[in-house]
Amino acid sequence: MKAKLNPAYLSAYAIVLGGAVIMLMPFWFMFVFATHSDTDILSVPPPMWFGDAFLDNMRLLLGRLPYFWHNLGMSFYVAIATTVLNLFFCSLAGYAFAMFEFKYKEYLFAGVLSTMLLPAFLGMIPSVLIMTGLGWMNEPRALIVPAACGAMGVFMMRQFIGSAIPKELLEAARIDGCGEFGIYWRIVVPLITPAFGTLGLITFIGAWNNFMGPLVIMNDMQMYTVPLALRSLSGTGQVPWGAISAGSAVAVLPLLVLFVITSRRLIEGLTAGAVKA
Amino acid sequence: MSLSDPSTLALESTMDKAAPRRRKLRPWDWAPYVFISPFFILFAVFGVFPMLFSIYLSFHTWDPAAGLSAMRWVGIENYTFTLTDDWFQKSVFNTAWIAVVAGAPQHLIAIPLAFFLHTAFGRWRNAVVGFYFLPFITSSVAIALVFTTLFSRDYGVINQVLTQLGQLPVLEWIFPQQKIDWGQPEYTKWMISFVVFWRYVGWNTVLYLAAMQTIPKDLYEAATMDGAGKLQQFWHITVPMLKPMMFFAITLTIIGNLQLFEEPFIITGGTGGIDQAGKTAAMHMYNTAFMDGDFGTASAVAWLLFIAIALLTWVNNKIFAKSGMKD
Structure with missing residues (x-):
């Protein structure tokens, strides 16, 4: 490693670290601006360190978005419910694809994978019509139920279960008289907790960040999720920079915490499918 | 041979049953269908049905407020209208512009960056990768809002940095002397492209990094023995070996x-x-759908866009297949 400290390497290190700073800058400013008043933010040069106006900004934010805490709760509710349902349904389907032999299995699995190629916007208009028909407009279940079993999750679970659980184990349980669902519940589920962690993270982040879904489903400000509520701040008139930054910080913070704790597993999980495919 | 193998099962049932015409269904014969049914039921209700309906809708003119009976068949009129619509053409141009300006640098930067991270970073690699990856997992709404602050004309941080750099000798040739109004049409797409680039460059880096970890080390060892420098190794080993991942990532x-x-x-x-x-x-x-209330035309736009995406993916596939490196 010592031999590498020539000028070319040093400048490459500098560029990579400089790039990392550029990647982090917007987050830094978001948190710093969240603690400054609008006049501070609009000064030259801008504030680079934390101020003491965070609570004022939150008060401003709640003035503009009276349901903000409710919106935050809605975001958590939708994200957690989507995650729990995905963990259950995806692992069940992944278990079937990994451990059973059945007719048309290959075709059915190819069908699951091909749905990943369908762009999200294609379903945007018809989903509104369906939700209107079901009377689910403005209801969180309109966001949760359609997303309850993602193709990506089925694929991940199948890969993991296929490599982590020996078929002999299931056969032994079958001989001992354990039912098919019992085998899944008592044997498969306890063995795949690492995969649950990864899939749970990915699903939670995706549901938390979902914008297009709530945008067309939720009409009532009280039912907004956080991204949708924040978006309504950037309308016409005076833009409350401090309040926007404070709201964005609150929206991003849960993800940042999750990311700091789990970044390695998250990155590995997200790329595992890509490398194998 | 495993118990769940269908051929074994068939054999057993014909042997131990009096009427061999119809074999008894064991739990493990029907259980997998039950286990995979949630995915297919959900996809049928919230995926297939809406899409079929949207195809049907794209051949009609319809204002949803007037109820289902107000639907009127217009043939391909929605499609011809959309294709000749100036605003649609402009939006397609914008999309293509942003796709190239934001997309190409992602890969041009991610590949060398991943190579450098792979070869020259030891302990700190995961932390640096984390920094680059962070934008990918954060809410695009929060991010876009923060960037509108940073890009604001008079007090935005980005303009302040750029004009500061514009005061320096030599750099004044590249950087602006005046503050840029990023809301003006000639700059809007640059602003959007930068945000998109910023958000996804780390994701691509992570993909390439993961692919590089699967390249056998002895290839590099052999190249080093033959006297190849790092740059030559990058061009002659890493880049060709990355072709499948390039196809996927692109x-x-x-x-x-x-x-x-x-x-x-x-x-x-x-x-x-x-x-x-x-x-x-x-x-x-x-x-078109939610401001103008024209669901028929909007469905036609959606399908035209889908066809464009499918065509480009196909072309991309052909290009990589032709270069002979796609596995």
């Missing part, structure tokens, strides 16, 4: 960038900006 970028919606939607406040310079095709579809 496909994802094409699919993602052509349906770009959230970043331009937030940055331009939902309008597309002055002269609709930042309005993408997906935004055009959204506005």
Whole structure:
């Protein structure tokens, strides 16, 4: 490693670290601006360190978005419910694809994978019509139920279960008289907790960040999720920079915490499918 | 041979049953269908049915407020109208512009960056990768809002940095002396492209990094023995070995960038900006449906966009297949 400290390497290190700073800058400013008043933010040069106006900004934010805490709760509710349902349904389907032999299995699995190629916007208009028909407009279940079993999750679970659980184990349980669902519940589920962690993270982040879904489903400000509520701040008139930054910080913070704790597993999980495919 | 193997089962049932015509269904014969049924039921209800309905809708004119009976068959009129519509053409141009300007640098930077991270970073690699990856997992709405602050004309941090750099000797040739009004049509797409680039460059880096870890080390060892420098190793080993991942990552970028919606939607406040310079095709579809209330035309826009994405993915596939490196 010592031999590498020539000028070319040093400048490459500098560029990579400089790039990392550029990647982090917007987050830094978001948190710093969240603690400054609008006049501070609009000064030259801008504030680079934390101020003491965070609570004022939150008060401003709640003035503009009276349901903000409710919106935050809605975001958590939708994200957690989507995650729990995905963990259950995806692992069940992944278990079937990994451990059973059945007719048309290959075709059915190819069908699951091909749905990943369908762009999200294609379903945007018809989903509104369906939700209107079901009377689910403005209801969180309109966001949760359609997303309850993602193709990506089925694929991940199948890969993991296929490599982590020996078929002999299931056969032994079958001989001992354990039912098919019992085998899944008592044997498969306890063995795949690492995969649950990864899939749970990915699903939670995706549901938390979902914008297009709530945008067309939720009409009532009280039912907004956080991204949708924040978006309504950037309308016409005076833009409350401090309040926007404070709201964005609150929206991003849960993800940042999750990311700091789990970044390695998250990155590995997200790329595992890509490398194998 | 495993118990769940269908051929074994069939054999057993014919042997131990009196009427061999119809074998008894064991739990493990029907259980897998039950286990995979949630996916297919959900996909049928919320995937297939809406899509079929949207094809049907794209051949009709319909204002949803007037009820289902107000639907009127118009043939391919929605499609011909859309294709000749100036605003649609403009939105397609914007989408393609942003897709290239935001997409190409992602890969041109991610590949060498991943190589450098792979070869020259030891202990700190995961931390640095984390920094680059962070934008990918954060809410695009929050991000776009923060960037509108940073890009604001008079007090935005980005303008302050750029004009500061513009005061320095030599650099004044590259950087602006005056503050840039990023809301003006000639700059809007640059702003959006930068945000999109910033958000996805780390994701691509992570993909390439993961692929590099699967390249056998002895290839590099052999090259080093033969006296190849790092740069030569990069060109003659890493890049060719990365071809399958390049295909995959570029496909994802094409699919993602052509349906770009959230970043331009937030940055331009939902309008597309002055002269609709930042309005993408997906935004055009959204506005046609939910601002103009024209669901028929909007469905036609959606399907045209889908066809464009499918065609480009196919072309990308052909290009990589031709270069002979796709496995």
